[in-house]
Amino acid sequence: MALAGALSLLLPGAVAAEDVVIGWAGPEQQPHARALKQGVELAIAEANERGLTVQGRRLSFKLLAYNDSGNPNVAPFAARSLVAGKAVAVIGHYTTETTIAGAQVYAETGVPELAVFAPSPRLTQLGYKNVFQLIGNIVDATAYMATAVAQMDGGKRVAVAYNGSIMGATVADAVDREMQKHGTALAGRVSISARTSDFNAVLKMLDGGKADILYFAGIQEQALALSQRLRGANLTVQLMLSGGAFNPHFYANAGGYGEGTLLMAHNRPESQQPGFPRFEKAYVARFHAPVMPYVANAYDATGMVIEAIRRGGSVEPATISATLHAMSYDGVTGRIAFDADGRLENPSYTLYEVSQKKWKVVRSFP
Structure with missing residues (x-):
C-alpha cells in the first residue's frame, strides 16, 4: 500500500x-x-x-x-x-x-x-x-440505572434532584421515562440552581420518607455538599449519582460520600x-x-x-x-469506534457503591 x-x-x-x-x-x-x-x-x-x-x-x-x-x-x-x-x-x-x-x-x-x-x-x-x-450517552446510562434500581429488593422509590444545566434536565427526563417503563412513578422531582449550595427544596421533597433513593444530577462540588447535608439531616435516603459526581481521589477512596452512595459512571472499571x-x-x-x-x-x-x-x-x-x-x-479504555453521528459505539458503564469508604464495583453494563 x-x-x-x-x-x-x-x-x-x-x-x-x-x-x-x-x-x-x-x-x-x-x-x-x-x-x-x-x-x-x-x-x-x-x-x-x-x-x-x-x-x-x-x-x-x-x-x-x-x-x-x-x-x-x-x-x-x-x-x-x-x-x-x-x-x-x-x-x-x-x-x-x-x-x-x-x-x-x-x-x-x-x-x-x-x-x-x-x-x-x-x-x-x-x-x-x-x-x-x-x-457513552447519558440517556443510555440512565436506562441501565433504572434497570439496576428495578432489580433492587423492595421496589425502591426514586426521587430526582438536578441542577439547571442541559445535562441535569436531560438526566431528570431520562430517569422519569425509564422508571415509568419499569412501572414506577417518580416519588418527586425538583430543580435547583447549578451554582447553589441551598438544598432546602431537596430536603422538603424528601420530607416524610417519600423516597428510598435520591438520584442527583449535578457537578462534583454540589453532589459532595448534598451528601453531607443529607447525613446532617439524618435522612436515610440512599444517594445515587451520575458519572460526573465522582470525588477527586475516586480510585483510592470515596472522599466525602457516605456508605451506600451509588454512582453510575462511564467506562469499565480501571481493573x-x-x-x-x-x-x-x-x-x-x-x-x-x-x-x-x-x-x-x-x-x-x-x-x-x-x-x-x-x-x-x-x-x-x-x-x-x-x-x-x-x-x-x-x-x-478499550476499543473505540464511532457511528455515523459521532456517538461512541458499544459504550460501557459501571455502577459503583461506597463500601468501607471505598468505591466498590456493583456491576458493569451491558
Whole structure:
C-alpha cells in the first residue's frame, strides 16, 4: 500500500519537524479539567517520543490550550482562537453547554471536536460530522440505572434532584421515562440552581420518607455538599449519582460520600481497562498526581487523533474527521469506534457503591 511507504519512523534530527497543533479547551481553574488536559499532554509527549512522519514530513505535535472558564459565552471565542491557532483537532470542551457552544465554530471550519466529558445526546444530534463523543450517552446510562434500581429488593422509590444545566434536565427526563417503563412513578422531582449550595427544596421533597433513593444530577462540588447535608439531616435516603459526581481521589477512596452512595459512571472499571496500569504509571510519573476518572478518555482521544493522522496520511482536519469515522482504535479504555453521528459505539458503564469508604464495583453494563 502506498501509504505504508509514506508513513515511517524517522531518526531524530534527520529533518526539521513540522509542528502539528492539537487544541484543548476547558476551565483550567477546575482540577478535573486540568487533569483532562494533562491526559492530552501525556499522549502528545509520548507521540513525539515515538516520532512520526507523514508524506516524508516529520511531525512534532504541540498543545494549544484555551481557558474557556466553563462559560458557554466564552466557548465560541475559545473555539475561534484554537482554529486561528491552526489546531487540526480539539479535545474538549468540558461541560455539555460549552462543548455545544464550540461545536458550531468547529463545524464551520471542519476541525474535529472530541468530547470526553459531555455525554448529552444533544451533542451528536446537532448533525455535525466532525463531532465525536468519547463516552457513552447519558440517556443510555440512565436506562441501565433504572434497570439496576428495578432489580433492587423492595421496589425502591426514586426521587430526582438536578441542577439547571442541559445535562441535569436531560438526566431528570431520562430517569422519569425509564422508571415509568419499569412501572414506577417518580416519588418527586425538583430543580435547583447549578451554582447553589441551598438544598432546602431537596430536603422538603424528601420530607416524610417519600423516597428510598435520591438520584442527583449535578457537578462534583454540589453532589459532595448534598451528601453531607443529607447525613446532617439524618435522612436515610440512599444517594445515587451520575458519572460526573465522582470525588477527586475516586480510585483510592470515596472522599466525602457516605456508605451506600451509588454512582453510575462511564467506562469499565480501571481493573478491566486493558491499558490502564501502564497509563497510570506514566501519568503519575509525569504529573505526580493520582489519575481521575475520564483522564484516560482524554488520553485516548488524543492518541486516536494522532493515529488518524498516521492512517489518513494527512494533517488536514477534514481528512482526520473522515478517518476517525472509519477507524477502530484500541485505547486504554478499550476499543473505540464511532457511528455515523459521532456517538461512541458499544459504550460501557459501571455502577459503583461506597463500601468501607471505598468505591466498590456493583456491576458493569451491558
